[in-house]
Amino acid sequence: KAGVTQTPRYLIKTRGQQVTLSCSPISGHRSVSWYQQTPGQGLQFLFEYFSETQRNKGNFPGRFSGRQFSNSRSEMNVSTLELGDSALYLCASSLSPVTNYNEQFFGPGTRLTVL
Amino acid sequence: AQSVAQPEDQVNVAEGNPLTVKCTYSVSGNPYLFWYVQYPNRGLQFLLKYITGDNLVKGSYGFEAEFNKSQTSFHLKKPSALVSDSALYFCAVRDVNDYKLSFGAGTTVTVRA
Numbered sequence: 001k002a003g004v005t006q007t008p009r010y011l012i013k014t015r016g017q018q019v020t021l022s023c024s025p026i027s028g029h030r031s032v033s034w035y036q037q038t039p040g041q042g043l044q045f046l047f048e049y050f051s052e053t054q055r056n057k058g059n060f061p062g063r064f065s066g067r068q069f070s071n072s073r074s075e076m077n078v079s080t081l082e083l084g085d086s087a088l089y090l091c092a093s094s095l096s097p098v099t100n101y102n103e104q105f106f107g108p109g110t111r112l113t114v115l
Numbered sequence: 116a117q118s119v120a121q122p123e124d125q126v127n128v129a130e131g132n133p134l135t136v137k138c139t140y141s142v143s144g145n146p147y148l149f150w151y152v153q154y155p156n157r158g159l160q161f162l163l164k165y166i167t168g169d170n171l172v173k174g175s176y177g178f179e180a181e182f183n184k185s186q187t188s189f190h191l192k193k194p195s196a197l198v199s200d201s202a203l204y205f206c207a208v209r210d211v212n213d214y215k216l217s218f219g220a221g222t223t224v225t226v227r228a
Contacts, residue, residue, distance in 0.1 A: 033216070042218060042219075042221060045216065045217070048214060055214060056215050058215070090159065100147065100209055100211070100214050101166045101209070101211075103161045104216065105161065106158035107158050108156075108158045
């Protein structure tokens with residue numbers, strides 16, 4: 001079974017631009033979560049989607065948004081990029097949203113560099 | 116609110132020696148606890164989880180973890196470390212009444228030959 005895939009793997013953008021990251025979950029997984037990983041802040045939860053609905057949101061500004069499609073694929077968008085948005089963005093999928101003890105399976109991440 | 120603390124930024128052990136990575140947590144209800152490992156330039160890989168029942172949980176690659184409710188701890192252990200265990204380890208907690216997963220800051224494990 002294929003794992004979680006994220007595209008692109010690397011991105012370089014300049015301040016003020018916007019960016020869209022894509023995540024394809026493991027087949028059959030319906031919950032997708034996004035995380036930001038930086039050396040200073042560690043792993044921070046961005047948001048979680050299930051059945052095209054955002055179910056949870058972390059403490060990030062409104063510049064960070066996401067969506068989920070009917071096939072469970074998810075996209076994350078960051079508008080008006082700032083230098084501090086440089087990070088590894090990780091997507092994770094899990095099997096069932098009903099029971100929240102399911103482990104998450106992570107993709108390799110998208111490395112975003114903002115110049 | 117839920118939180119996780121990993122008190123050690125780094126753990127260094129010799130190959131063949133026991134490895135312990137510490138984790139303590141705080142949740143308002145009962146916890147679901149997880150350990151993940153991250154190798155350089157890779158995403159996180161699931162190692163093991165505690166849901167309920169037996170306090171000793173066995174996971175992948177010979178790792179195990181012990182849940183201690185009174186000490187609110189969930190330390191990761193391996194009886195005999197390998198050089199290939201060198202990586203960044205994350206403890207994570209989720210309150211049973213919440214879907215948000217909170218991660219610790221991570222512990223870098225270095226196993227020397």
